[in-house]
Structures are given as C-alpha cells and as structure tokens.
Amino acid sequence: MIEITDLRKSFDSNDVLRGIDITIHDGETVAIIGESGCGKSVLLKHIIGLMHPDSGTVTVDGISIPDAKEEVLYALRRRIGFLFQSAALFDSMTVYENVVLGLWEAGERDEDKLREIATEKLGLVGLRGILDSKPSSLSGGMKKRVGLARALAMQPQYMFYDEPTTGLDPVTSDQIDFLILSLTERLSTTNLIVTHDLFTVNRIAKRVIYLNKGLIFFDGTPQELMQSSDRQVMQFVERFVR
Amino acid sequence: MLMAKNRNPIRYFGRKIANFLREFGEISRLLGRTFSFIPRLGRDRILLFNQMEHIGTNSLPLVIVIGFFTGMVSAWQAAYQFKGLITFSLIGSAVSRAIFIELGPVLTAIVIAGRVGASIAAELGTMQVTEQIDALESLGISPVRYLSTPRVLAATMMMPILTIFANIIALFGAFIVANFFLDISHKVFFDSVKRFFHLKDIFSGLFKSVFFGGVTALIGVHVGLKTGGGAEGVGKSSIRAFVLSAAMVLILDYILWTIIF
Known part of the structure; x- marks a missing residue:
C-alpha cells in the first residue's frame, strides 16, 4: 500500500x-x-x-x-517496476543487457537463465529476436516495450x-x-x-x-x-x- | 532589479563563495561514497576493467604523441637556454628531470582531463538528462557504485601507468632531437641522464599522477551527475569538467610539490 x-x-x-x-x-x-x-x-x-x-x-x-x-x-x-517517459534504456548496452541488468546486479549470474528470462519478458511485450540489438536501432514504441520488459524482469509488485x-x-x-x-x-x-x-x-x-x-x-x-x-x-x- | 542584484559586489561574491563551498562539499561527499564501495570491487571487477581499458589503453596513442613532442620541444628549449652558458652535454639530465618531475605527469594529466574527464562528464550528463541515472536507481543500483567507483579507481590506477609511458617516450623524443640536431651522442646524452638521476624524481611524478587521475575522474563524474538542461547542458558539462579538472591538476601539482620537495 x-x-x-x-x-x-x-x-x-x-x-x-x-x-x-x-x-x-x-x-x-x-x-x-x-x-x-x-x-x-x-x-x-x-x-x-x-x-x-x-x-x-x-x-x-x-x-x-x-x-x-x-x-x-x-x-x-x-x-517496483518503472517505465520512464523516454524509456531510459542504457544506450551503451544491448537490449538483452538492458532487460537483465537489474537481475545481474541482484546477483543472478547464470547466463542461460538470464537469456531465458530476457526472451520471456520481451515475449510478454510482443518483441522477439532483438536481444542483441542496440536501443539506438529501435523505434519509440519498441523502446517503451523494452523499458517495460526491463521493469517486468524484476517481477515487480508495483x-x-x-x-x-x-x-x-x-x-x-x-x-x-x-x-x-x-x-x-x-x-x-x-x-x-x-x-x-x-x-x-x-x-x-x-x-x-x-x-x-x-x-x-x-x-x-x-x-x-x-x-x-x-x-x-x-x-x-x-x-x-x- | 536583476542587474541591481548582480551589481552588488558583496552579494555577488558571497553567492560565489557559497556556491564554491557547496560544490566542494558535494565533491567531498561523492569522494567518500565512491571509496565506500571499494570493498565491492571484487564483484564489480568487469566495470573496473572496462574503465581501465577506456581510460588507460585507449588513451595510450594520444599520450605517446603528446609525450614524444613534449620531449622534443623540451630538448630544443634546453638547448636554447644552455647556448653560450652551459655545455650541451648536460641537456640529458636537465630534460629528463623536467620530464620525470613535471612535464610527464602534468601534461599527461591535462591530456587525460581533456579526453577522459570531459568524456565522463558528457557520458554521465547524457545519462542524467535522458533519465538513465533515474533508471539505474529505479532498478536498485547505486549510480555511485556503478558509475563513479570504477571510473575514479580506474583513472587513479591508470594515470601513473600512462605517465610512465609518457616519460619514456618524452625521453626518447628529447634524445632524437639531441642526437640528430644537436650532435649529442647517445652515450653522452644517457650518461648525463644517469649522472643526475634520482629515483625520487620518478616516484614523485608518479605519486602526483595518482592524485591527478583520481581528481580528473571525480570531477567528471560530479559534473556529469549534476547536468541539467538537455543537449546544451551536456555540452556545458563537458567544457566545465575539462576546465575544472585541468585547473585542479595544476593546483594539486603546486600543493603536492610543496609537500614532496
């Protein structure tokens, strides 16, 4: 609450x-x-x-x-998952790295598991096959979706x-x-x-x-x-x- | 009304002093927080290695060019001042001491302030205005741990290494001028270097470069994280980081000189 x-x-x-x-x-x-x-x-x-x-x-x-x-x-x-107005994706990272950064920092190091989670969360927002793309190559809507996938990766309560x-x-x-x-x-x-x-x-x-x-x-x-x-x-x- | 306010010198300088003290306090706090994350560096070693590559390895070509020309110019400068007064056989010792104590560490630091300090401020400034810093925070990641600690430590560690390269290349540049243009044989040149060589000269330069590296990165991070106002703000931050870092290098150089010698 x-x-x-x-x-x-x-x-x-x-x-x-x-x-x-x-x-x-x-x-x-x-x-x-x-x-x-x-x-x-x-x-x-x-x-x-x-x-x-x-x-x-x-x-x-x-x-x-x-x-x-x-x-x-x-x-x-x-x-808490936060979708920013500008999506606020990290430009120096790939989509995959953006999505799993929070989990990696929380201590998850199993690469296979991280890729699986990233694929699943991106699937939830309707994105596939862009794990290794850079944010600069995505459209505005796709960036928002990746931002959403990143927020969802942490399994937020809010x-x-x-x-x-x-x-x-x-x-x-x-x-x-x-x-x-x-x-x-x-x-x-x-x-x-x-x-x-x-x-x-x-x-x-x-x-x-x-x-x-x-x-x-x-x-x-x-x-x-x-x-x-x-x-x-x-x-x-x-x-x-x- | 605004002009009248600006014309009041007491208020103007009072505000400047208050701003300076506030900023000094902020930088000191950032320094403390940056060092507080050192125990976690084992976990964050990838971040540190990436920055060591960016700050150190990638700066090497520039440091080599600057070092080479600095050495050549200092040999000509020494010859110009020695002419008619002192024998040219002492050029090696004069130039090498100047390079080891001052030119190597200070010029390397100023080049790094331009290349690294400004680029850190621009990178972090862009992250700030595009909400990427807020995004880090929202993921439960401390921007100080993730961005500041690796940069400040990498610069602190790499600056002495870059200075060693600058010293060697500058000495080589000075030898080229001495040998090819002033007819000083390599034996005479390097005998002169050895005759007045003090280990303290090299170590004092490297000791100073540790501080120069740390302060350059710290100012870059501080200025970057304080950026506001979109693309224009990022541009201003890069310039500000370079000017502040270069000034701090020279101020620190003086302070450390009085302590060491």
Whole structure:
C-alpha cells in the first residue's frame, strides 16, 4: 500500500506539490492526470525516492521513503517496476543487457537463465529476436516495450508508468495501452500511471486523480471524471470528448 | 532589479563563495561514497576493467604523441637556454628531470582531463538528462557504485601507468632531437641522464599522477551527475569538467610539490 500525506515540494519559488494526500491500495490501478508541469512525474519520483520532499510523508508498505536507509530503499525499488517517459534504456548496452541488468546486479549470474528470462519478458511485450540489438536501432514504441520488459524482469509488485504513450502514434499508443492492460491482468500488480492521455485513462484505470496547481482537484472513477460538471475538469476532458 | 542584484559586489561574491563551498562539499561527499564501495570491487571487477581499458589503453596513442613532442620541444628549449652558458652535454639530465618531475605527469594529466574527464562528464550528463541515472536507481543500483567507483579507481590506477609511458617516450623524443640536431651522442646524452638521476624524481611524478587521475575522474563524474538542461547542458558539462579538472591538476601539482620537495 502507498500512503502519501501532506506532500509538498517546491523548486526555487515554484510550488509544484502543495499538500498531496493519496492512499493507493494493493491491486488498484490509478491514473494521475493533469496539465504539463502540474507535478505528476514529480509525485511519482517522490514515491520511489528519486526526489526528497520539502515536507510530508510517503510510505510504501510501511517504509517511510524520505527516511529510508539506502539499502532499504534499493531493496524496495527492486519490487517496483518503472517505465520512464523516454524509456531510459542504457544506450551503451544491448537490449538483452538492458532487460537483465537489474537481475545481474541482484546477483543472478547464470547466463542461460538470464537469456531465458530476457526472451520471456520481451515475449510478454510482443518483441522477439532483438536481444542483441542496440536501443539506438529501435523505434519509440519498441523502446517503451523494452523499458517495460526491463521493469517486468524484476517481477515487480508495483508498476509505475510515466507517460507511457507520450510521443507515440495512435496505433502504437493503443498497443501500449492494451499491453499494460493485459500485463495488469496477468501479473496482478498495483499500477500507478501518470498521463495526460484520457484514452489511456479510460482503458486502463479504475481510479483517476486530477492534479491541478499542486493540489488534488479530483479523485474518482474515469466515468465520474467524464461526467464532472466542474469547469476546470471539463476544460481538461473537453478535447477528449470532442 | 536583476542587474541591481548582480551589481552588488558583496552579494555577488558571497553567492560565489557559497556556491564554491557547496560544490566542494558535494565533491567531498561523492569522494567518500565512491571509496565506500571499494570493498565491492571484487564483484564489480568487469566495470573496473572496462574503465581501465577506456581510460588507460585507449588513451595510450594520444599520450605517446603528446609525450614524444613534449620531449622534443623540451630538448630544443634546453638547448636554447644552455647556448653560450652551459655545455650541451648536460641537456640529458636537465630534460629528463623536467620530464620525470613535471612535464610527464602534468601534461599527461591535462591530456587525460581533456579526453577522459570531459568524456565522463558528457557520458554521465547524457545519462542524467535522458533519465538513465533515474533508471539505474529505479532498478536498485547505486549510480555511485556503478558509475563513479570504477571510473575514479580506474583513472587513479591508470594515470601513473600512462605517465610512465609518457616519460619514456618524452625521453626518447628529447634524445632524437639531441642526437640528430644537436650532435649529442647517445652515450653522452644517457650518461648525463644517469649522472643526475634520482629515483625520487620518478616516484614523485608518479605519486602526483595518482592524485591527478583520481581528481580528473571525480570531477567528471560530479559534473556529469549534476547536468541539467538537455543537449546544451551536456555540452556545458563537458567544457566545465575539462576546465575544472585541468585547473585542479595544476593546483594539486603546486600543493603536492610543496609537500614532496
């Protein structure tokens, strides 16, 4: 379970998060939406301890993230899969090395087993025969899939997706959405998806949190979001409804 | 308003000093964390060997070229200064001591600052702006252990080896000039080298090069990990890493000189 209480974060004079309270229960799939720069990704990075809050608490399975010792934090992160907006594949490594890096670093040295896991995880995301390719030779959608395979290799309990469809064409975006959906069903992970793509929200999320000016403006189901009479929310969903 | 702020010299220098102290603290902390992972080096030896190859072996051609020309120039320089004052038979000793104590270690370090320090900053800077550093963290991998420790230790170990090569090649370059252009026989040249040879000269140069290697890589890592602002930021980081490393090499050279001699 993830519990966030009165989380505040500023960059210079810019208050990005101004007191966020969220509880995410195990097995939930929650989408965090909002305009660009509203603090969605910042919130996600606080949950895995990549950023330190100015005040407030973030706990994951009872572990206080800002106060956690480095070893505890790293052990926890191995239970969290993170798909980055840019996929963040390591350019100097092959696809295979990217996918198994976490396992290798965790002490797995059996080359046959590692190749088997890499092949299996890449198969899960619909990729085959690219184990020895370099990330630079892959398309944007393929990079996201490899990023997803890398996150899945650690058999995570939580999956965090940072803008999974941003920068992709509609067809590839649909494929990524369905991939996330099928993985969620098969792996029973707790999912947190940061996006401003309402198609993704409607397909995948069971709960939506709308961030606005550093505060939670809406917390409900995707259906409730679409039917909201609030002007601010209506403005955000208008483009999607049209 | 902004201009007025910048014109206030007390505030300007105060901010500069505060920034310097903060950065010095950050580099010291990075150094401490880098060394704290040394006990794990047995497990991470592949990372270390890769960096030793990149920093050491791959830098060798450049070090050889620089060493050769440095030796040749220093022989001409010595001849120019000796002319009419001191016999040319002493050129070997003058040049060799200059090479072993100063030219070999310092010029090698500055070349490595340009090649390795800047490339570490660019590589890690690119990783930073493309979220690859965050990706490492998200996989439960410490960027300091994975990126900093192998680079800093590899540079620390390889710099003295590169300096030995630079010394030998530079001495050979000086001999070529002495022999072919100044008519000094190889016996006279190398007798002169031997006559005033002190083992301390070589070891002091190698001792300094250990520090030069470490500081060059450490600054490259620090600057790289602090990169922000996309491609432009990466470019700025490379330049900053080179300038800081080269300056630190010269400052350290002075400090170590006063300690050793």
